Amino acid sequence: MRVYLDNNATTIVDPHVFEEMEPFFVQKYGNPNSLHQFASDTHKPLKEAMQKIYAGIHAPNEDSVVITSCATESNNWVFKSIYFDYILTGRKNHIIISEVEHPSVIACARFLESKGCKVTYLPINSEGIIEAHTVSAFITDKTALVSIMWVNNETGAIFPIHEIGEICKAKGVLFHTDAVQAIGKVPVDVQLANVDYLTMSAHKFHGPKGVGALYIKKGKELTPLFHGGSQMGGLRSGTLNVAGIVGMGKAMEQAIDSLDFEMHDVKELRDRLEDAVLAIKDTFVVTPREKRASNTILVSFRGVEGEAMLWDLNRQGIAASTGSACASEDLESNPVMEAIGAEADLAHTAIRFSLSRYTTSEEIDFVIDAVNTAVERLRGISSSYAYAPEGHESGLSVGH
Amino acid sequence: MGIDSLIGGTIWDEYSDKVTQLMANPKNMGEITEEQAAAMGAKLIVADFGAESCGDAVRLYWAVTPNDDIIVESKFKSFGCGTAIASSDTMAELCKGKSVDEAVKITNIDVEKAMRDTPDKPAVPPQKMHCSVMAYDVIKKAAAQYKGVDAASFEAEIIVCECARISLSTLREVIRINELTTIEQITDYTKAGAFCKSCIRPGGHEAKDIYLVDLLAEYEKEKLALIADAGDSVSFAQMTIVQRIKAVDKVIDENIRQMLIMDGGNMEILDIKENGSNFDIYIRYLGACSGCASSSTGTLYAIEATLKERLDENIRVIPL
Incomplete structure (x- = not known):
């Protein structure tokens, strides 16, 4: 898919x-x-x-x-x-x-x-x-x-x-x-x-x-x-x-x-994706839903670097973004994340999902599974997620 | 610029197959526990480098047998992009079986070369070379920890461009020998600045102690100082316009101005223009001089004669 x-x-x-x-x-x-x-x-x-x-x-x-x-x-x-x-x-x-x-x-x-x-x-x-x-x-x-x-x-x-x-x-x-x-x-x-x-x-x-x-x-x-x-x-x-x-x-x-469809049907799909993403531990979304266009989510997965997340999603056939496509070639963190004063260690973790009236319910189900898989794998590799700074025993519980 | 620079968005296409595979399935990802190290009769070393807030961080685990300093097992964990994960994995692999002293000699360039599919094609695009530097730095930290010394002691030189590993002394030398004046030239001659570009000027991905622009400015200052020192021996014709004005001013200060002031006047230099083989110096009289009859005859002749004698035969003084 x-x-x-x-x-x-x-x-x-x-x-x-x-x-x-x-x-x-x-x-x-x-x-x-x-x-x-x-x-x-x-x-x-x-x-x-x-x-x-x-x-x-x-x-x-x-x-x-x-x-x-x-x-x-x-x-x-x-x-x-x-x-x-x-x-x-x-x-x-x-x-x-x-x-x-x-x-x-x-x-x-x-x-x-x-x-x-x-x-x-x-x-x-x-x-x-x-x-x-x-x-x-x-x-x-x-x-x-x-x-x-x-x-x-x-x-x-x-x-x-x-x-x-x-x-x-x-x-x-x-x-x-x-x-x-x-x-x-x-x-x-x-x-x-x-x-x-x-x-x-x-x-x-x-x-x-x-x-x-x-x-x-x-x-x-x-x-x-x-x-x-x-x-x-x-x-x-x-x-x-x-x-x-x-x-x-x-x-x-x-x-x-299609404006009504965008503002209601697309929003419903977006909200379902957002609920599922927020069910993953240590995940943050910027801007309350009602103050946002109905198709967009900017989400941070703690401990998962943005480009690595894009890579894993892409391997599963999913196209998302770390922010503005114009800026994605340099090494810089997401400017909006910096502007809202998000914790510094979240600045490189933002992923943007943006839907359209062509997005289907099946696609959203597929994406929810894929996001879970990717977050689990990358947090498993991550040096900065859930390890114990003192002592060197395995502090990582994969799958949180 | 040129055809390869005009369409962007191609960084993933430039990864080698090895990088792609290692990103998907890193072989040495994981941890070494105290128990596991003890079972190998080895000492456990855990070193961290980088920070999540900078976009990449790596943690290196070594099991080192104390009698021969051999790294018997090496693993990593990493917060970072695909290249960071693949280079950390390669770095951990390269450490295995080496002594700590040998491992310290592994550089990010070795890591990048090990990830190539063919010897002549880079494993990652230039802007991603930066991600392999971290792999190099964390080895230094692990070794320092094992030996109980400072990580800086492994670095004999100050490195300005970490991606290409170009030292301060090399850059200073290359700039002077080849009389380089632009960043592009430095990059062409040394490869410094070709990769993540942090070392070019402040405001890049990473803050540095010294940037390529500083080195150019330093060289520029040196050249100017040389010219200034040589100022007295240069002929009037060879001087820059600023030097000419200063030279004329100096002669007037030393020989003429005092005389004019005593008579309640003064003068200023307006411009110096090259007119064929002549140097036309435009002046304006101030105060009492501006109405004085001698200002267009005797005084003018004295000014012109002094300047001719002290600076150049071809000087003409024109009062306005």
Whole structure:
């Protein structure tokens, strides 16, 4: 059996999405900006896809949802253009982000910092959540931007975006949210949330890789990151990724249709897995269930190093993660674990399971068995689990 | 960069079959009890290295027969990734049958070589080489415990890059002989910094006493000091712009400025520009000098003549 529980890294493309994309490779391959029938063949499907994407986040037609190549591009656009439009011109000199943003936001903030912009990294509380009042406390008249993710990719923690949007609106500060992990998992409404910019990525909700978007509120347009042939209204030049946009539209429609299923049925499976995992001794989960996206668990198994756990799970056919896939090549511990101030010896033990609407009950049963087997084996090898520090007799009871 | 660096996520693909097998079924995993050691007529040694909070920890058990110092049995336990488990297992295997003095000579490089499938292909990717270092360190601790000495006494040299085992003295020498100025060059010449990268600069996986960037800075300072010491003997044309300004300032301080101040004036150097074969020194008169008639004739001539004589024939002084 192969079980995929790494849906916060990427998801399977929904077969209906793939089906809708297919004609745009070999048959309807025209460039939408040309003047002939090949181009015209793409116009209606593109328009419908854009309408689905607008509807998915409740964006008014007067606002812009600009299609990009990925969430990293969308995030880079916001930060670099804030730099050009507000920091470099001397109008503002400060931005606020959380300390647990995606690497594409953290790295942009560090880059701006290297160019002389001040950056406040807001701390999360012991539940792994940003408290809205902390945002309020750090805004000054020189603050250009607040950027706080909607749902954390590692823990699934849902951040109080509506309250933060309220605060930013009242103080007249631009507000960006990286909603990559929120689409299809929690209701996302750009008007209710008072956001000026919102980042999303199709492949996190069963769409194709290589397509993202940036929502931009009317009147809050930014200098383009990509200059060129004036596609996307001149906001983002580059030949339109027709198949990608069509795929993203369909994926968004499916995500909205499946939202109830995600929030109830997927949650039920997730909770069953979580209960079973917590039944193993010396196991800890970050962020209370009701404050998390319905598909995610970040769990620590004391005495079991994260990568070794991934290895054992992989041998049994199970895909999970030690945190952000972007960070899994280096030797560092999970940044969220460090940020919540978990005991230092747990920092290298975090494993993330992220489900999707494709996860089945049988798969969860299989995973529960596999996790138990892996934890038992690795705690048996572990030098730091349950051995007696004094005297050298066997202090290990395998199977606890 | 280059084609092999552009697609990530491949670390597991780079493990040798041996590493994969040892990770799944470590042969020497377990403990040795006092009773078991006594039954072998051996002394039990248990040494720990690393910490869970750093991401890896290993515990080494030895049964050593006291008459000949031979390690008759060797086992390990480990908190760590696949590479850490596989290297600990290999290390325990390599210790068996050796005397304690021989075991101390086992390095992480020996451990890594023993895990290769073929002699020329590394057993683990560069960033995982770090995990085998722990195996080396724990042997030193076990040996130190057996002999009742300090573990540092086995290390004759200060090691800067533990993954590739490159010493401080080697690095200093290679940097100077080859006049290295970048981290990439150091890595090309010595392999230091090619693996876990902790030794390159502060902020890596492990804190160090001295980093490769410190060694480069040290060499850079040395070079600057050399140039500064040679400053008096270098000709004006060979000087850097900063040295030229300092040299001109010095001549003016020693010969001219006092004279101007006595007359209630002063001057400052604005810039020095190379203009064909000439050095144009732009100056501005201050105080009483700025209105003085002689400032564009006699005084100017005196300044220019002094600078020509003391520094370079081709100097021209231009007041603004």
